[in-house]
Amino acid sequence: MKKRFLATFLAAAMVLGVVGCGSSSSSTTSDSASDSTEQATDAAEEESAEEVDELEFNPDQAEDAMTIDELREANGVEVTVNSDWEIGVVMKSLSNEFWRTLQEGYEQASADTGLAFNIQATTDESDEIGQQTMTETLTNQGVDALLLSPISDSNLTSAVENANDAGVLTVNVNDGLIAQAQHYVGPNAYMNGQLAAEWISEKLGDEGDVAIVIGMAKAFAARERTAGFKDWIEENNSGLNVWAEQNADWDRTKAKDLAATWIQQNPDLKAIFCNNDDMALGVVEAVREAEADILVVGVDGIGEAYESIRNGGLDATVDSFPYYMAQVATECTLRALGGQELPSAVATPQALIDADNVDTDPAELINWVAPTYVTE
Amino acid sequence: MKNFYVKYKREILVFVATLILCVVFTVLNPQFLTWRNFLTIFQQMVLNGLLAVGIMFTILTGGIDLSIGCTFAIVGIAVATCTVGGMNPVMALVIGLIVGAVLGLFNGFLVTNLKLQPFIATLGTMSLYRGIAYVVTGGVPVTNVPDSFRNIFNGQIGNSGIRYYVIVMLVVFIVAHVILSKTRTGDYLYAVGGNEEAAKLSGVNTRKTKYIAYIASGVCTAVAGLVMLASLGSAEATAGIGYETNAIAAAAIGGTSMAGGRGTALGTFVGALLLAVLKVGMVVINVDSFWQYVVTGLIIIVASYFEYAKDDFAAFLARHKN
Numbered sequence: 142m143k144k145r146f147l148a149t150f151l152a153a154a155m156v157l158g159v160v161g162c163g164s165s166s167s168s169t170t171s172d173s174a175s176d177s178t179e180q181a182t183d184a185a186e187e188e189s190a191e192e193v194d195e196l197e198f199n200p201d202q203a204e205d206a207m208t209i210d211e212l213r214e215a216n217g218v219e220v221t222v223n224s225d226w227e228i229g230v231v232m233k234s235l236s237n238e239f240w241r242t243l244q245e246g247y248e249q250a251s252a253d254t255g256l257a258f259n260i261q262a263t264t265d266e267s268d269e270i271g272q273q274t275m276t277e278t279l280t281n282q283g284v285d286a287l288l289l290s291p292i293s294d295s296n297l298t299s300a301v302e303n304a305n306d307a308g309v310l311t312v313n314v315n316d317g318l319i320a321q322a323q324h325y326v327g328p329n330a331y332m333n334g335q336l337a338a339e340w341i342s343e344k345l346g347d348e349g350d351v352a353i354v355i356g357m358a359k360a361f362a363a364r365e366r367t368a369g370f371k372d373w374i375e376e377n378n379s380g381l382n383v384w385a386e387q388n389a390d391w392d393r394t395k396a397k398d399l400a401a402t403w404i405q406q407n408p409d410l411k412a413i414f415c416n417n418d419d420m421a422l423g424v425v426e427a428v429r430e431a432e433a434d435i436l437v438v439g440v441d442g443i444g445e446a447y448e449s450i451r452n453g454g455l456d457a458t459v460d461s462f463p464y465y466m467a468q469v470a471t472e473c474t475l476r477a478l479g480g481q482e483l484p485s486a487v488a489t490p491q492a493l494i495d496a497d498n499v500d501t502d503p504a505e506l507i508n509w510v511a512p513t514y515v516t517e
Numbered sequence: 518m519k520n521f522y523v524k525y526k527r528e529i530l531v532f533v534a535t536l537i538l539c540v541v542f543t544v545l546n547p548q549f550l551t552w553r554n555f556l557t558i559f560q561q562m563v564l565n566g567l568l569a570v571g572i573m574f575t576i577l578t579g580g581i582d583l584s585i586g587c588t589f590a591i592v593g594i595a596v597a598t599c600t601v602g603g604m605n606p607v608m609a610l611v612i613g614l615i616v617g618a619v620l621g622l623f624n625g626f627l628v629t630n631l632k633l634q635p636f637i638a639t640l641g642t643m644s645l646y647r648g649i650a651y652v653v654t655g656g657v658p659v660t661n662v663p664d665s666f667r668n669i670f671n672g673q674i675g676n677s678g679i680r681y682y683v684i685v686m687l688v689v690f691i692v693a694h695v696i697l698s699k700t701r702t703g704d705y706l707y708a709v710g711g712n713e714e715a716a717k718l719s720g721v722n723t724r725k726t727k728y729i730a731y732i733a734s735g736v737c738t739a740v741a742g743l744v745m746l747a748s749l750g751s752a753e754a755t756a757g758i759g760y761e762t763n764a765i766a767a768a769a770i771g772g773t774s775m776a777g778g779r780g781t782a783l784g785t786f787v788g789a790l791l792l793a794v795l796k797v798g799m800v801v802i803n804v805d806s807f808w809q810y811v812v813t814g815l816i817i818i819v820a821s822y823f824e825y826a827k828d829d830f831a832a833f834l835a836r837h838k839n
Contacts, residue, residue, distance in 0.1 A: 234656075235656060236755065237656060237755075238656065238657065241656065265647075358807060385803050392758075393751075393756070394745060397748065398796070399800060401561070403800065405553045405554060405557055406548055406554070422749075422751070426748065426749055430671075445658055445660055445751065448660065
């Protein structure tokens with residue numbers, strides 16, 4: 142009997158020990174803000190270096206990466222299209238606005254090129270096997286190229302290997318990374334973070350405490366956006382101090398709760414950067430409730446974020462323009478099918494949207510020039 | 518007082534554990550011990566608390582309701598659509614509760630009339646309800662919920678920072694407590710979970726009792742959905758994914774037996790409070806996100822061990838009295 146009682150206490154002590162260790166390993170607390178700045182940025186540097194090493198291939202750091210403009214300059218504006226080509230697309234759930242817009246972009250590309258696109262999307266954001274089946278099916282149907290937006294970094298690995306063996310051109314479009322895919326086309330997630338940091342720094346006069354709401358802790362986009370944000374601050378010797386960072390699993394309510402705790406802990410908090418708009422919109426509610434004066438910046442550029450910026454809620458978002466991303470991905474794919482040399486990564490356009498440019502036509506913001514297709 | 522202790526040993530132990538956690542957090546960061554921080558903790562326990570008390574009703578009968586996260590999303594979408602369309606906020610609120618009750622009723626139908634195992638039945642409705650949420654909205658969030666609705670829950674008493682939704686949660690817990698400890702329905706709920714056959718033989722209408730449990734779960738979840746909507750001002754089909762696990766954790770920590778027949782509203786309240794203290798505390802002392810999962814998991818395991826420890830504790834006290 143006594144033993145059990147003792148065991149309970151030991152277990153409790155263990156848990157408390159874990160809490161203690163956890164806190165001492167993370168270096169930023171509110172009361173030691175000044176001297177922890179240095180530690181925090183050191184830690185940030187270490188972490189981002191580690192994160193990059195972990196990946197076999199990181200499109201954000203690819204040396205041969207090009208933008209679509211550079212690609213057009215190098216290979217000529219005209220893209221020759223063979224009307225026999227078949228294009229397969231595998232996307233994530235259309236319940237997400239981002240993927241719906243991407244689909245619209247593919248439909249536009251289909252209209253421009255006159256090619257039929259076979260577009261497949263999963264029913265939810267976690268149907269990893271479903272995506273694999275779709276990819277296998279399209280390969281068996283004999284498509285010439287596959288444009289893939291995988292759910293995770295690994296769920297399409299074997300399907301892509303099979304497709305490569307079957308002579309299908311495989312292009313990874315945004316999101317989960319497939320190391321085996323021949324090319325990557327998507328926004329530079331690292332730059333998402335840099336743009337946000339630069340904007341916040343400018344607005345705050347380069348000083349003040351900022352916090353980061355991370356998405357899913359291991360997700361590539363979350364990692365890169367956070368690293369880009371912190372590295373920008375580091376590299377520009379910014380006076381901004383990354384006071385805290387926590388993850389909220391891309392969940393709006395969790396992000397709101399997190400921000401509410403931060404706001405009441407640190408009255409000097411000046412800005413919160415969120416890894417996506419959904420979380421940012423939750424944080425906006427927390428800021429509004431606390432009647433605090435805090436800048437909130439998100440990433441993705443969903444419709445609700447635009448609306449919130451217009452209404453004075455959200456302060457800014459970094460938009461990756463999925464509608465144009467799909468068109469760039471298609472153009473790159475067709476160039477490669479036509480025999481042109483394509484770099485391992487092509488960065489698609491992105492721009493920071495705030496109250497000043499929220500009503501500007503995105504095509505103007507990114508100097509969009511529609512591709513010129515010539516059918517053989 | 519002694520009776521209270523005997524009756525609520527488990528709840529008191531969990532509460533003491535919560536206090537110990539508070540002390541630890543305060544030692545690590547004195548900022549933890551402020552009035553505003555306690556308000557934050559209470560605010561952040563509301564959603565999980567409401568979901569937990571709902572799911573507790575089904576667990577008491579030996580069942581489970583995995584669909585609460587999805588019911589939560591549907592109620593949010595339904596009420597958001599109504600209020601954005603200009604409906605009277607109180608009317609919309611009532612509709613939200615009815616939607617929750619109907620979704621719970623359907624779960625009850627599957628479990629009692631079709632005799633499906635609760636885990637399987639609600640696993641099915643979990644996907645079904647989520648699908649309905651996607652189909653109805655097409656994945657587009659419903660936004661711009663008017664303040665007239667939001668203020669019903671989101672307003673605060675004077676300038677105290679105490680928001681109405683905290684009061685709403687307390688009322689729900691009190692009602693649940695009264696139902697469970699003072700009414701015949703409460704006795705039946707425990708009886709069905711303790712031994713369904715025996716309950717049936719002694720004349721308990723087990724079907725009706727199970728229906729009540731699932732409807733109660735739906736209604737409590739609906740209240741959570743309303744609070745979420747008021748708090749965020751928008752509803753989306755992806756809301757509440759995975760929330761059922763935290764609700765189960767709160768109920769389990771508070772002493773609800775997964776086999777049914779045992780558990781109290783007070784225990785679930787304390788369980789939800791402990792999880793909220795943990796959640797806020799780890800942000801306050803800035804624990805790395807990865808460690809938060811580890812700590813939360815350990816706490817659930819340790820708290821469940823109290824189930825045994827409480828007997829030892831009582832024996833320990835008894836020995837030292839003599």
